[in-house]
Amino acid sequence: MKDDAPSQALPDLVFHVLLALGHGPTHGYAIGKDVEEQSDGRLDPTTGALYQVLRRLTDEGLVAPVSGPDDVDPRRKYFALTRAGRRAAAQEAERLAALVRAARQRKLYPQRA
């Protein structure tokens, strides 16, 4: 994983899910909402698509299921970022930042005020 990680762009939806979990542990419905808001409605995963990603992220160790508050629907599942997940999100953010820097240098993006 480590050796090819820097060159590997995360799929859009995966990055957004990791971002959504950046606030702290939360559940599928809230993740879906956050993804939709963060992407200005560009991404609106179905329940199926969302859980497919969550499962893959769990399998890859970027996300882990955690227990939620006691007072909610017991069926609801909560997820949290693992350390690896945080690192992956940070790497992706860095990669994007590097791209933005490159774009700025080539005058493709407005300079900071």
Add this chain to the structure above:
Amino acid sequence: MRIYRWLLCLSPHSLRRDYGAAMEEMFARRMTEAKQSGFTRQAYVCTREMMGLVALAMSEQFGAAARMRQRRQRSLSGPKAGMMDVTVQEFRHAARRLVRTPLFTATAALTLALAIGANASLFTVVHRVVRNPLPYPESSRLIALDYGFPSRNIPSGITSMAWQLYFQLLDQARTLEGVAVYNSSPMTLTGRGEPQQILVTHATPSLASVLRVSPALGRWFTESEGVTGAASVAVLSHGLWMRQFGGDRSVVGRSITLDGEPTEVVGVMPATFNFPDARSEVWTAAQSTRATASFLFNLFGVARLREGATVETARTEITALIHDLSRRVPNQSGMASSAVPLQESIVGRIASTLWILLASAGLVLLVACANVANLFLVRSETRQREVAVRRALGAGGRSIARYLFSESVLLAAVGGALGVALAWGGVQLLIDFGPATLPRLNEVRIDGVVLAFSFALSLISAAAFGLIPLMRLAPVATTLQEHGRGQTATRGSHRARQLLMGAQVALALILLIASGLMVRSFQKLRAIDPGFDSSSTLTFAIVLPQVQYPSRQMATDAHLRILDRLSAIPGVTGASTSSCLPLTGFCYGNGLIVEGELFDPKRARPFVAFRAVAGGYTDVIRTPLLRGRSLTRADVDRRELNVVVNKAIADGYFPGQDPIGRRIRSSVPPNSNLPTPPWWTIVGVVANTPTMALAEPTPVGLMFLPMSIAGGPDVPREALLGPDVIGMAYVVRSTVPASSLVGAVRRAVDEVDPNLAIAQVRMLQDIVDRASDQTSFTMILLAIAAAVALLLGAIGIYGVISYIVAQRTGEIGVRLAMGAEPRSVARMILRQGGLVTLLGIVAGLIAALAGSQMIRSLLYGVSPRDPVIFSLTTLLLLAIALLACWLPARRAARLSPLQALRTE
């Protein structure tokens, strides 16, 4: 929710175990959320979520193996492909395979497209006409006022209202937030080109607030404009505004001429407003006051329930209010409200027909799916061996399933897309050829919900025919063994095939029986003797403008002058006029009082319909004269108080007596300010003619009276004590074709008054045809469904038997070589097909008997379990099925043993 859970089963077990419950919970939350944004949004979200699950299942099931392969290839092919790419790739391969077998693909896609198209077009109509709420805010609180006389065994159906009752409800009903009454009548619009007749709805100003609508331009009527004596004002329909005024916004404030009277236009309604129906083109303010309100039931009523009130509480209250009124006006005792939701009153009658038609289209889809499944079975079987070899070499069952399933999904998608295109055409056809009684047609269009429905249908059918071959993946070893001999297909595959064949037979039989019953009903309906001769008779309506013809005498004179000129047209053998034609409605009606008989409320008889006629009316339409004589021109000219009654009145009022010479009169409520009508003498009895429908449960009493005395010669026409003669329907019987007659009619009318509009020009036969419209519409659609099912079924049977013959060619060869008779070989094949057909027929008969109650309401004069229809359709199906079996069986018998054995 159940469907979601069911679809969830498609996804891998591990995913379901870990997250199934959480996904269900999330889906439920999303649905609740979508519900708040309306039905369309809900349908969209639901479909999308379902699709998401299918995509998930496919990419998980099929993607697992692909990911393994991808991982292995990653070093060669660069960046790894996402799950979606794998699916896309899979579809690309499937598409290539389908293109390589164009005949199979075209057959399957077209079969599906037809079935999906039929379903989608009928669903469009059902959805927009029956399910979609009326286009008024909170339309579920709107009710149509309706009454019945439970004591006279009339539970409902008296849809009329009287001004007295309107004010009573307006002032006292607590369950109603608002009440409006209206009626429609044709009026002549002059001053803009040719005079034309348009339908004008006179409504109380409260109509707009009850329906909660407002004009697109200008304003609606004010309360003061609904008071007797106020200046007349009109609101135009969007259609008339565009047609007559080219959409000119300055029309508000201008004046139009209705029946010769200038009327100020105060507003234009939006295009979506069609109340009471799309024919109404102008609304004027109906005028009355509490002091002058009449008790004649010549209005319709609509009301809005107050928040929290139900139809039942409103009925109870209205009935009590009527009772209260009848203490003052005893004639109405026993009347009870049977108000129904407005939507039900508009679409109630047609709804069951549409649902049944949609169900039959659903059956056709099942037959089509069975056929396509069969095609797929054959297709998968020819590859069975290749597949088995692959699996023996290590290919997972899933990769093969994926391989087959992607084809069915693609086919269903193509079929669905074509189907939607067909539905678009189908909806147009339904609109053009649907019965004239089909309401809300202007609201019918294909929308998101219909698209979602078609999409879901394609998906379900893909699952239906795609999964059958999947389930049939036999264990590797047996497949290899059997195909090593290359002779017979597996036993299981035959069973699947025969099951499909039997199902097709059963479904086709259900549809055949249903359409057979409809054909029989239609025949019975058309065989009814309507009591008049509709051949070669032209009819049209002329409504005289009230201002130019203020008295009954003037109106009668004008009509008679027109009749004189019509009679003079060469080829015309008879011309007359009536205030209302058969099959066009109950029109004016009232109670009758027989001279010398005491009024007994317990023996109250139903109202009878009055017809004001010119001389010879019943002779021109050739209604058989049973006793006495018909009314003549002399009766009209001399204002004789003579009337002719039909058999229903003679039997109902004078049982076992001779009605000729007896005297009757129109009943008026005592204590009312109306004059007492005169006594009329019965001079003749004619046969019954239908008023509203060809098949009337009990014949309606009809009384014909000279138009010059309608309601009594000295009674002012405003008293409405008899049918108004201002608008009359003409009948002209002639020996010349109608097309050449119309011009002559126009000239004849012009000679009397060039400002008169001639409307509703049609043959008397058209009116009769229209009366059986709904039955013929249902019959034709059911017949088409049955024919398609029969055709598909026959093709299915033929395919299955041919396949069996092909599979058994080797065996047949051996049999023939051993000396078997060709005929016995044919019989063997026939027996096999026949057995399955018989089982299918038994299943179909059971289903048809069980479902027979569903269709009862659409039938006339035939039992839903009519043995003749059941046996005839069964025989027809059996014959066609056996023919479909016999063709391949004959081929088997004609095989030469040598040739047969060589195929091995």
